[in-house]
Amino acid sequence: MTPVAIETTLHPLPLVVVLVSLFAGLAIAVLGEHQQRLRTVLNLAAAVVKLALVLWIAILVVGGSVPEFRFALVPGFDLVLRADSVSVLFASLSAALWLVTTVYAIAYLHRSSNRARFFGFFSICVTATMGIAMAGNLLTFFVFYELLTLATWPLVVHTGSRAAVRAGRTYLVYTLGGSALFLLGLIWLYALAGPQDFIAGGSLALVDLDETRALQAIFVLVAIGMGVKAAIVPLHAWLPRAMVAPAPVSALLHAVAVVKAGAFGLVRLVEDVFGASLTSDLGLAQALAVAASITIVYGSIVALLQDDLKKLLAYSTVSQVSYIALGIAVGGALATVGGMVHLVHQGVMKITMFFCAGTFATLLGVTRIDQLDGLARRLPWSAGAFSVAALGMIGLPPLAGFVSKWYLGAGAVATGQLWVVGVLVASTLLNAAYFLPLIARMWLRPAPERWPGGTTPSRLVVFGLVAPALFTAFCTIAFGVLAGSSYSPLDWATEIVRGYVP
């Protein structure tokens, strides 16, 4: 099948959806530290409006149109914001989770300093994510990808402690180094093939190029740029260190924005620029699959060795996000669907766990695994949400994680790559090995006399901490149980993959 350029309709909506949170962010920054009530209203309003806009876009896309907005960034090179079905998948994930995270963050930071700055950059961060979701070509993607780096750095160093500043430095070294390579790959690509927009099935398939070496090099350069944020081994080291950031930031980094943006970028690179068949012809798919597999196993093993809860979750992310890369690298309809749907599933599961970890730390001062004993007695709802998400991660049916893993495994079998199944099994066992003890400790062990610390905030704050986790835990269940219904993430991913794989 030769990919064909998509019919698009000029529409300001993709731009508007990006700008909503930008303006919110600027307004929050301008308001200053003390306008707490107004800031909260603005934050929530922007999040709700954004979610509504994304839904509107989704309806348009379901109706078969592809709204697009473009203008020349550099003459000859357009900034393209376009909402196709892949965009909608990612955009709706981040819009929904942003709303949830905002609620959580307001509660979490109810007594912190520098909140104007925090929420300002928080909003800009989501702007960047939305731009990444809506990016219609690699240049646009790059622009928002860099914006994301810039907007997340202040969040990482938010507390201003030595450790935070150091983590921020590590973060920058990795991301900026990666993006420099990304930029070179981008320049090279455009020099070779001219400016191109994303096309399902691969925009490069439209031009006849006999440049195997160059294309391989370009792919590697760009993939390194993406791989840094997607935390593919050995480019992952920044992620565990960035755990010093406040919990909502970790949630954002791991589930919504940064890591996900990297994984999403790999999807775009493989499916919309090179195309699955070219990627595979160039031998790149196999290489990516190997890298992803190593990451999956390595991340799980290291997670097993952690005694700090957030570190464990971080390495778990390293491992889990590579399922997405693995899915598209394995290729074929089923595995690709598995990868795509994991984009959403991993998001809701992991964000739940980070919410809960933050809650544990805030209310009880619990940060280490050995302190989890008997915690379910004290915080049953949070512990419940955490457990559901963890079981989902392990892949227990009928939770969301199971659906992803099932499709990945089936896809591997279908394409005859049985070793991938081995990786999945190993990973699942390892997941179980580090998550089950946590669940066991929370529910089965007796509670200690005294908890390590923590505060007792107002009931509203506690509600703000617990409710988001419950909601996402519910999603974890719903996405698994209702996977077969229409407009479920799985259904949507299947729709997308029809465009990718004939």
Added chain:
Amino acid sequence: MAPDALAVLVFAPLVAALAVIVAPPRATTALALAGIALTAPALWVVTAAVLGGEVVEVALAGAAPPLGIAWRADGFSLTMAWLTFVVVAFVSLHALASFPSTSDAGRRFWPMWLILVASVYALFLSADLFNLYVTLELVTLTAVAMIAIGGAPAAMRAAMRYLLLGLMASLFYLLATALLYGQTGTLDLYQVGERLGEGALATTALALMITGLLVKSAIVPLHVWLPAAHGKAPGPVSAVLSALVVKVTLYILIRLWFWAGGALDDGLAAFVLGLLGAVAIVYGSIAAIVQTRLKMLVAYSTVAQLGYVMLLFPLASTAAFRAVTFHVLAHGVAKAAMFLAAANLLAALGSDRLQRLVGADQRYPVNVLAFALAGVSIMGLPPSGGFVAKWMLLEAAWQSQGWGWVAVISAGSLLAAVYVFRVVALAYAQPRPASSVRRPGTTPRGRFGATSVAALALAVLAIVLGIASAPVLSLIDLGLPPGMAP
């Protein structure tokens, strides 16, 4: 209409300067602002004419070259003139607060400031080698005098060094002018280009001239005067020095090379200039990284950023010309913002030692934000003017297969990230309890004082340039060197 507007560009600030000298201090603000503001409509008229396909030209006193001097505005000179206006307008806003017209320093500042503006405009309009010499001297002398305005010994030493090297450079330039006039019988740069022909003679004369210009542009290894001069000068002066004053000689250099430099048409000279640029980028960035003072850091950043301009000579393509011109623009705006922000922080904290910046973001968020936004452009990260420039430059380097240049450009922006983030990270860091005690002599300004607004506005503009690059580039396209097609 348009030719008269050229005269307004020079005469309006000049008349304002004279009026400021004669009139009582309370009229200074109004006169100065009027003199600067009047140039905006004039620029607009000229730009409209140039965009309409005209080359706006006027032979002064009706005597066309070679007899006399002509003012001429094409896309290139207009781009620079707009940079002048924008930087001067915002920096003036800052200066209204930092050099109040009734203070001693203000009375000294404003007349020279206006003369500087007039001479920079005159320089961009002129293509007469000797007239350029006079305007250059004017620019140098005003710049030196304004560096010394504060009266600090360190500033005066910097001013003295700048003055000596500047005068020496001018003499090299003047000597070359003499030789070129002897050979061609004209001082008009374009006519010199037509008549000069090739040969060792022409090459050597041009080499002398270029050497002089390189000293004034502070291209490594001739940069020794710049860091102290830019670092020790008062805020608005630093801003305009880095944003404009070092650019004027680069402007002349580019004009000379591409419009009259037929004699230099061999790869070696261009390569050497490019190499100097590459060294400047790397050396300047590393030097910036190891600085312990904010303004010195920003000054070394200028040394590095000027290096990018030199890459134009080996690349020598339309794409490179557009990229470099845009870079000059983006860097000018961003660097002015950076210096203003740095100056505000210095004024507020009482010192610009980097360690004092710890926690600055909590008290001076606007200035830290301005610095960071300008830094985004300096690093060449999107979306910013600096990114567009870097993108086009990388593209140009890639097209000409200059892999070395590509590597240097990439390395340069990474190194820039190191020094920019070093500052911002300190500002974001939490002060340790012991050091959080406010030291005496620190008078925090209001969050939205005129000085902060000026810095922030320029910084935002540096970002906006990255989104609204198209109109600027279409103007630049109307000033491409002969032999380059858009």
Added chain:
Amino acid sequence: MNGAIETVGLVLVIAGCVFYAAGTIGLLRFPDVYSRLHALTKADNQGLLLVCLGLAVLAGSVQVAFLLIVVWSVGLVAAAVSAHLIARHARHAGEPHASRETER
């Protein structure tokens, strides 16, 4: 006739140069400020007069002759005033007299 006038003029100029040379030797060889000034102003003024006269003769124009006289008188005034001031300053500063020292 012409030849004779020219000769006279040249002789005058050369004579003037001799006075100049004498003055210069005096400047270099005399032992103290006062006698140096003495040599310089006296001999040089005389030399200047002779050179001017010679040039006036050579030029053969009244206007030029007049101008040369102006030159001479201005030179005279300058020499007188500067010599006076230098000597005065030297005396106030306690510059020693060579002759008195040798007498002792």
Added chain:
Amino acid sequence: MTVGVVVDMMLGLALVALSLRVVTGGSLFRDIVLFILFGLLVALSWARLGAPDLALAEAAIGAGLTGALMLMAYRSIGADTEERPVRRRPGVALVVAVLTGSLVAVIGLAALGIERVPDAAGDAVLEALPGTGLGNAVTGVLLVFRGLDTMLEMAVLLVALLGAWTVLGDARPGRVHRVDRRTPLVGSLLTVVAPITLLVAVHLLLAGTDAPGGAFQACAVLTGCGVLMVLTGTLRPTAVAGFATRLLVVAGLAAFVLVGAGAGFVGHAPMTLTGTWAVYLIETAMMLSIALTMTLLFARARGLRGEGS
């Protein structure tokens, strides 16, 4: 080889020897004096090269005024700040100097050998000069054809003064070491010289339109008078720039701006001098401005005050 060339050679050798001495010598005071001598010899060279305008300007400005400024500054910084000897190993400098010197020689000589361009600017000036009503080509270039240069040159002077005022800071004006005027010679010198210089200045100014001379030469003479009056205490430096001072200091540039920009309003190209009146206006204003500026720079003062007041 004619006698003239022999004189030229002696002059040239003297110039080189003096310049070497000036840049390397051990006694700063003596070298400043030698520099003045150097300037006078340069003035002689101008005369030898057939440029009396330059000879006048060089002698008065290049040698006289610069020398006076140098000596004045030397006095202010004090003789006790005598320099350390030059850098110990001047090898690199020597190489650079020889290189640049020979570079100039080579290009200069080669440039001499070049056939004169038929429509060189200089010839164009001679051709266009009758149209200006001026008889002196140099004045024609300065005021008409390249009036912009001259206008900006006035701005340079103004900036030099403003710059000097700036670095003066709040310091009181430099203490001028005054000559005692009570001696009969100095007093009478003043009464005789001051009117004469004024006369000469005006003459030079007016002559400049057709013969050697002009505002620059005239101002130099006037400045000499000003310096004399400062030195004798007839004029005293003050720390305040009064209205009249400020007005006079900007007058030259202002006249140029007025005429140059005004031409635009009456339909001419900018910088056109629309009549002889403009020439005289500009020249007079320039002369006064330059003379006052230079005197102020010499006295390192913001203003001048008559002795009585």
Added chain:
Amino acid sequence: MSTEVVYVLAASAVFGAGVYGLIVANHLMRKLLALNVMSSAVFVTMLTVAGTTPEGPDPVAQALVLTGIVIAVAATAFALALLVRLVQETGLVSLRAKDDDGA
């Protein structure tokens, strides 16, 4: 050997001497002297290489030199003012001393 050749040679030697002095001299005032010597050399070169018209040296070159002389003296005057103030403030007459790092 013509007059012009003599002066071009002399001027180049003087220019070289000026460059030398500018580099090696310690005393700022001597550096200024060197600069002035250099500028004289430039002016002489300018007039000689410009050639002559029937009515004497090139009038444009003469005008340029005249302008140049005035600019040179203006720059020198300003530099001297700066020098005097610098000496008053620091007591140093050269720039060689290590750059003090005052804020």
